[in-house]
Amino acid sequence: MTKKNTALLTIVLLAAFLVGCGPKAPDVDWTLKISGEVTTPLELSFADLAAMDQIELNDILMEKTTGDDVITSWSGVSLDEILTKAGAAADYVSITAIASDGYSIEITKEELTGAIIALKDGDDWIAEIETDKGPIRLVAPSTPANRWVYAIMELQINK
């Protein structure tokens, strides 16, 4: 390999490295549906979610039903922002979240105080660390972690 080639390779690798570490969201095929008591039903792609304002939830308690509680940090899109965007009824009482494996859960408005749809676990994209758990999950600091459903495909707003 010539010196010139080596230099070129270094530049290419460096560029690839920088791009990899940059803020760019991974290319993920995922759609989050917002339905139910809303004026504008939405279908948000992973890229749509990644392009929205990202909120950080730092050092929140993850209350586990088995094992020890842990302190974790997440970032993603505020649930309230998504609800506003969809024109969710202001007096909604709960949200039914449906995951890609068919799991569904009804979570009350109170439990959802301060919740986000997380895209990142700490500094890492969930999509890149949890291959079978989907790229997004609910993080709801006001309720135990067994209710933080992952791989969410749909949020149905209930009145």
Place this chain on the structure above:
Amino acid sequence: MKRFINIVLILTFAGLCACSKASSDLIVSIDGQENNITKTDYQKIEEMVNVDDEKDYDLLLEYLFYQYDVKVVEEMDILQGDTKTTFQWKDIADSTFWRNVSSLEVDDEEYLVDKIILRTGGDAKFEKHSITDIAALTSEALSIPFGEKESGFSIPSGSMEHVVWIFLDGFGYEGYQTAEEEGFIPNLSIIGELYPAYTIYPPKTSTSTAALLSGLDSRENGVWAPGIRDLTVPSIIDAVVDSGKHMTIVEGSSTPFNYPNAEIILSGDRNGDGSTDDNVFENAQKAIAEGIPDLIMIHFHGIDDAGHTYGPYSLEWNEKVSEVDRMVGQLIEQLPEKTLIVLFPDHGMHSIVGDSSLGTHGNLRLDDMGIYIILYQK
């Protein structure tokens, strides 16, 4: 060439020795009946439990016993050469793991074992029925084809227009008996006929639900460990739907198992009173009033929750039992004629060793495995 033959002879001899000796096998004597467990048996069971590559469960020794249809264990002796150690199963069921064919871990201690001697318990009256009978019973009552098995109950085929499953999570036979003696269940104790039964191993909500819906034991339906949420065998839900009928499931705030093809009504704790039972009750009342489906399952979780959090037979548990009894009484009153009501728990519960204020379930003990099926034809 001669040398080659010698090597072959030596290898053959060594092979024969290894085969006949089989020192690593484990002998398991169950009430005097001896079984030889090989490395292959161990691997087969290990693979069955860890079906999902993602999960790595510790293999409880109970999985081995259940292969031989053991429902309740009383005592276990383990023999290592001349040493014999005896354990009460209730003390160690949760902490006894099968590490390799003849290697056990009991309460964090490793044992290399030659032989296990098991004394089982239980009661013959539980043997007659099983949670797996309910799917067949339902298909008989509604006259829809499902599986080969007969339920063992005598409900005339097609005699019912509706079947209602009242699923009392964690309210096993012993819990029921205690509550009846204490007078907490005036409604449940006069409804229909009670048949003692066994649930399947491991007695957990998702595994029992799989057995309920498939009519097959956990050894046959593929749902052998908690964490598996799908059936790979036919379910009664599909049979109902394929016959042009409708099934509704009224759940608590989330689905403990996947119910494809059923209409699912979730009942989150909307009033924030810490329990979903009142929400389940309201949703069930509504579903029945709006035109009762052919098959409806109503899943009350509160007794199990109270048992886990405060211990079975605690004050909170008693209160929850009474509350559920009242709700069930009201629901039954609301049901139309020609309805078969089937009440059953998925499993029972026991107090955690050393802390009676906490409850759990999942072991081969009568308080976990002993259940009942109550039938009432309205």
